[in-house]
Amino acid sequence: MRLLRIWPEGTNFDFMRYRRLSFPLSAALSVLVCVLFMTVGLNFGIDFKGGTLIELHAKTGQADVAKVRQASDAMGFGDVEVQEFGNEGGISLRFPMQAGGDQAQGEVVQKARAAFTSDYDFRRVETVGPRVSGELVQAGTAGVVISVLAVLVYLWFRFERNLAIGAIIGTLHDIVLTVGFFVITQLEFNMTSIAAILTIVGYSLNETVVVFDRTRELLRRYKTMPDTELLNLSINSTMSRTVMTATTTFLSLLALVLFGGEAINGFAQVMLVGIVICTYSAVFVSSPSLIYLGLRQGQAAKAAAKAAAVRP
Amino acid sequence: MLHYSRTKTLLTLLIVVVGLLLIVPNFLTPAQRAALPSWVPSSAIVLGLDLQGGSHLLLEVDAKALRQERLQGLRDEARRALRDERIGYTGLGIVNGAVQLRLRDTADNDKALQKLRTLAQPITNTVLGATGELDLDVASNGQGLITITPTQAGIENRIRAAVDQSIEIVRRRVDELGTTEPNIQRQGSDRILVEVPGLQDPQRLKDLLGKTAKLSFRMVDTSMPPEQAAATSPPPDSDLLYTTDEPPRPVLVEKRVLVSGEDLTDAQPGFDQRTNEPVVNFRFNSNGARRFGEATQRNVGKPFAIVLDNKVVSAPVIREPIMGGSGQISGNFTVQSANDLSILLRSGALPAPLTVVEERTVGPGLGADSIRAGTHATYVAAIFVVIFMFLTYGTFGFIANLALAIHVGLIFGLMSMLGATLTLPGIAGIVLTIGTAVDSNVLIYERIREEFHGGRSLVLAIQAGFERAFATIIDSNSTMAIAALILFFMGSGPVKGFAVVFLLGILTTVITAVTMTRMMIALWYRWTRPKTLPF
Numbered sequence: 001m002r003l004l005r006i007w008p009e010g011t012n013f014d015f016m017r018y019r020r021l022s023f024p025l026s027a028a029l030s031v032l033v034c035v036l037f038m039t040v041g042l043n044f045g046i047d048f049k050g051g052t053l054i055e056l057h058a059k060t061g062q063a064d065v066a067k068v069r070q071a072s073d074a075m076g077f078g079d080v081e082v083q084e085f086g087n088e089g090g091i092s093l094r095f096p097m098q099a100g101g102d103q104a105q106g107e108v109v110q111k112a113r114a115a116f117t118s119d120y121d122f123r124r125v126e127t128v129g130p131r132v133s134g135e136l137v138q139a140g141t142a143g144v145v146i147s148v149l150a151v152l153v154y155l156w157f158r159f160e161r162n163l164a165i166g167a168i169i170g171t172l173h174d175i176v177l178t179v180g181f182f183v184i185t186q187l188e189f190n191m192t193s194i195a196a197i198l199t200i201v202g203y204s205l206n207e208t209v210v211v212f213d214r215t216r217e218l219l220r221r222y223k224t225m226p227d228t229e230l231l232n233l234s235i236n237s238t239m240s241r242t243v244m245t246a247t248t249t250f251l252s253l254l255a256l257v258l259f260g261g262e263a264i265n266g267f268a269q270v271m272l273v274g275i276v277i278c279t280y281s282a283v284f285v286s287s288p289s290l291i292y293l294g295l296r297q298g299q300a301a302k303a304a305a306k307a308a309a310v311r312p
Numbered sequence: 313m314l315h316y317s318r319t320k321t322l323l324t325l326l327i328v329v330v331g332l333l334l335i336v337p338n339f340l341t342p343a344q345r346a347a348l349p350s351w352v353p354s355s356a357i358v359l360g361l362d363l364q365g366g367s368h369l370l371l372e373v374d375a376k377a378l379r380q381e382r383l384q385g386l387r388d389e390a391r392r393a394l395r396d397e398r399i400g401y402t403g404l405g406i407v408n409g410a411v412q413l414r415l416r417d418t419a420d421n422d423k424a425l426q427k428l429r430t431l432a433q434p435i436t437n438t439v440l441g442a443t444g445e446l447d448l449d450v451a452s453n454g455q456g457l458i459t460i461t462p463t464q465a466g467i468e469n470r471i472r473a474a475v476d477q478s479i480e481i482v483r484r485r486v487d488e489l490g491t492t493e494p495n496i497q498r499q500g501s502d503r504i505l506v507e508v509p510g511l512q513d514p515q516r517l518k519d520l521l522g523k524t525a526k527l528s529f530r531m532v533d534t535s536m537p538p539e540q541a542a543a544t545s546p547p548p549d550s551d552l553l554y555t556t557d558e559p560p561r562p563v564l565v566e567k568r569v570l571v572s573g574e575d576l577t578d579a580q581p582g583f584d585q586r587t588n589e590p591v592v593n594f595r596f597n598s599n600g601a602r603r604f605g606e607a608t609q610r611n612v613g614k615p616f617a618i619v620l621d622n623k624v625v626s627a628p629v630i631r632e633p634i635m636g637g638s639g640q641i642s643g644n645f646t647v648q649s650a651n652d653l654s655i656l657l658r659s660g661a662l663p664a665p666l667t668v669v670e671e672r673t674v675g676p677g678l679g680a681d682s683i684r685a686g687t688h689a690t691y692v693a694a695i696f697v698v699i700f701m702f703l704t705y706g707t708f709g710f711i712a713n714l715a716l717a718i719h720v721g722l723i724f725g726l727m728s729m730l731g732a733t734l735t736l737p738g739i740a741g742i743v744l745t746i747g748t749a750v751d752s753n754v755l756i757y758e759r760i761r762e763e764f765h766g767g768r769s770l771v772l773a774i775q776a777g778f779e780r781a782f783a784t785i786i787d788s789n790s791t792m793a794i795a796a797l798i799l800f801f802m803g804s805g806p807v808k809g810f811a812v813v814f815l816l817g818i819l820t821t822v823i824t825a826v827t828m829t830r831m832m833i834a835l836w837y838r839w840t841r842p843k844t845l846p847f
Contacts, residue, residue, distance in 0.1 A: 003703065003704055003705065003706050003847050004700075004703040004704045005704070006704075009761070009765065010765070055678070057677065101667075102372070102667045102668065102669045103667055103668075105668075105671075106518065106668055106671075109515075109671070110515060113513065113515065121675055121677055122512070122513075122673070122675050123674070123675045123677055123678040124672075124673065124674050124675065124678055125671065125672070125673040126671065126672045126673070127668075127670065127671040127672075128669075128670050129667075129668070129669040129670060131372075131669055132370065132669045132670045139802050140802075142802065143798055143799065143802040143803075146798055146802075147794060147795045147798040147799075150794050150798065151791050151794050151795065154790060154791060154794060155791070158787060158790075191803065191804075191806075191807050192737060192806070192807060192810075194803075194807070195737060195799055195803060195807045195810050195811070198795045198796075198798065198799045199744070199795065199796075199799075199810075199814070201795045202791060202792035202793075202794075202795035202796060202814075203748070203792070205788075205791035205792070205795070206748075206751070206788040206789070206791055206792050209784070209787045209788045209791055210755065210784055210788050213783065213784040213787055213788075214784075217780075237762060238758075240758050240761075241751075241754050241755055241758040244704065244750075244754045244758070245747075245748070245750070245751040245754050247700065248696075248697045248700060248701070248746075248747045248748075248750050248751070248754075249744070249747035249748055249751075250747070251693065251696035251697055251700060251747065252693035252694075252696060252697055252743050252744060252746045252747030253693075253743070253744065253747060254693075254696070255689045255690075255692035255693035255696055255743060256689045256693065256740055256743045256744075258689075258692070259685060259688045259689040259692050260685050260686060260688075260689040260739075260740065260743070261681060261682055261684070261685025261686065261689075262681075262685075263362070263678065263681075263682050263685075263736055264682070264685075264686070264736055264737070264739075264740050267737065267740055268740065271740075271744065
């Protein structure tokens with residue numbers, strides 16, 4: 001049987017050359033994301049914004065969005081977002097946070113139950129008060145920041161400083177672009193999104209670490225090989241694994257996007273895009289960044305420089 | 313030599329078999345599980361509320377109300393203490409979170425301080441025992457102004473005690489709903505998490521938990537008509553309260569409590585024999601019965617008030633002494649509200665009001681759909697990956713797929729053993745690890761291929777492949793584990809479920825890749841004695 005080969009063996013592709021393309025591209029995208037983040041912003045879910053989310057399903061299977069919208073607008077809870085949702089007959093309602101503290105939020109649910117119980121099943125009701133949402137914002141931000149720092153420390157111990165910094169550059173890049181995906185698609189940003197981002201942090205580092213592990217090994221073996229060549233060799237020799245793992249992960253997440261159901265769809269989409277971003281950045285962002293950060297330190301760096309000078 | 317010793321083989325197989333056997337309790341009924349001998353692990357995976365449907369309420373103890381109540385109590389205590397010592401004072405009141413008063417005669421300063429300091433209690437803590445700290449700080453400015461401030465530690469202690477007490481009472485009230493296996497636990501310093509599987513509309517529960525249900529029996533103060541008290545101010549020993557009627561009527565009620573709800577032993581809904589209206593029948597304990605008997609004996613012909621959460625439920629006139637220790641509360645009840653009040657009285661009063669700060673309810677339909685979709689996605693992902701691995705690596709792919717199956721089995725086994733909660737993000741985590749679990753195998757295989765094509769013999773290449781890939785596997789999985797650990801400590805509910813699966817997945821993938829895969833490849837080599845790699 002002839003077996004499948006996605007990435008041919010023994011390639012000697014000059015990945016480093018593409019940094020002239022990938023660096024400006026990634027920088028431009030990152031800046032764009034920051035601008036969009038400031039101007040358009042994330043579509044925060046009730047976890048972070050507070051308020052009430054209700055998902056209804058019509059008992060007849062036919063939802064009357066206009067009528068539901070009219071009824072919920074008439075409740076006097078401010079601007080209610082009413083959308084068709086999921087399969088046939090699904091409607092989602094988002095009530096903004098009510099003034100008057102935690103107690104006031106309960107009335108929204110009470111009124112909505114009274115209004116829609118006869119025609120709709122309540123599939124999901126979530127209310128988050130002002131204090132909890134504030135804490136969730138803190139916890140979410142803290143989680144991302146702490147994980148990046150913790151990993152930085154780990155990498156610093158396991159690798160050298162510059163490799164650790166290179167890996168973190170790649171990870172930050174992945175976080176920024178993932179947030180960009182949220183901004184552009186206006187997918188709801190909630191606690192699950194934070195979970196997705198942290199998973200992407202994990203995956204991104206996983207990708208980078210595999211390449212850097214090889215870089216470290218080659219550094220020991222080839223004391224005088226120029227940085228660019230060595231990095232190219234690291235990537236080329238790990239490329240078939242990178243492609244394999246990206247493919248299997250992509251396939252399983254694709255299954256999740258296609259069949260995982262409405263409740264997890266946002267999470268799956270983000271992860272799917274995240275895998276692509278991570279794979280790209282491990283090869284075209286973190287590794288080339290080492291050319292500027294410097295691969296070797298101290299004596300090793302001097303030896304390599306001398307060797308490079310001697311070479312014709 | 314590519315060798316996997318017999319002991320190691322047996323040990324590996326043992327781990328796998330035990331790990332997989334841990335799943336079995338999930339297929340047993342609770343009765344069968346209970347019948348297992350005690351040394352057999354019988355715990356099973358718990359479905360999260362997002363999968364089985366139910367209500368999640370996060371309640372917060374009203375710390376502000378506790379503080380206010382403490383200050384009011386303190387003010388009354390201070391008044392009593394100074395009156396006992398016959399020390400003159402003016403302007404006793406609550407100012408900026410402290411009780412303040414001004415002595416008429418500054419010569420009383422030391423005496424007053426000494427007396428007021430006896431009000432302070434040492435703080436006892438369940439963890440640390442007596443800490444030597446006091447719950448009050450009594451200070452004087454030397455010119456007759458005395459401030460009594462509850463200390464921060466004292467307040468915190470009170471909040472902690474209030475949460476503990478509330479948890480008990482919340483549990484009793486939730487149990488009254490007849491739900492199965494509610495989960496009630498403390499969350500942080502001032503919150504209580506209530507999870508009730510299967511509960512679709514938590515409104516009734518919220519109503520039950522939203523009332524403190526502080527009941528007291530007090531005399532009505534007839535020294536002044538209530539309207540006059542409302543217009544001016546009530547006498548210092550009385551409160552102006554309102555009835556639950558529509559519209560509410562004012563009633564002037566003495567502050568002194570004859571008997572409180574703590575002395576109730578039972579409360580049941582019933583009907584009044586004459587009017588046939590819903591009422592609540594209650595019974596006092598012996599202490600309450602005695603005091604209520606004495607009080608009613610002394611006050612025949614006078615009205616008393618039944619006060620619930622600072623509202624007068626009813627204010628009947630005492631017609632004859634009530635000595636039996638039981639009584640009846642009537643007052644505009646419906647059958648439902650009489651029933652609810654009985655529940656509240658039976659369960660006891662909450663030390664402070666509880667506020668719902670977060671509510672998440674998932675209907676059973678959505679939960680079932682999520683399980684169906686999640687299972688579906690898991691199968692499809694597994695099929696995708698299995699086919700892809702087999703197409704790429706042939707026999708080695710088959711071995712990786714076997715390791716993958718065991719990996720997923722071990723995740724479920726470990727989750728069962730831990731009694732972990734499977735949530736929808738948890739299912740997503742399983743799907744994700746199906747994709748990432750083969751990474752370890754891929755790392756090993758690619759390394760073997762490299763070593764083999766680099767000119768080593770097959771045996772040495774396989775050996776080197778495992779050895780060299782091992783460091784990489786540890787490094788790459790450690791970084792993932794760090795992210796997952798942080799998610800575990802930071803997340804709650806469904807997100808935590810994801811972190812659990814993710815963490816266990818990392819653990820089992822390392823185990824299956826470096827032991828199972830290695831064992832199977834050693835066996836394969838021994839059986840077929842190949843000269844070249846099959847991929």
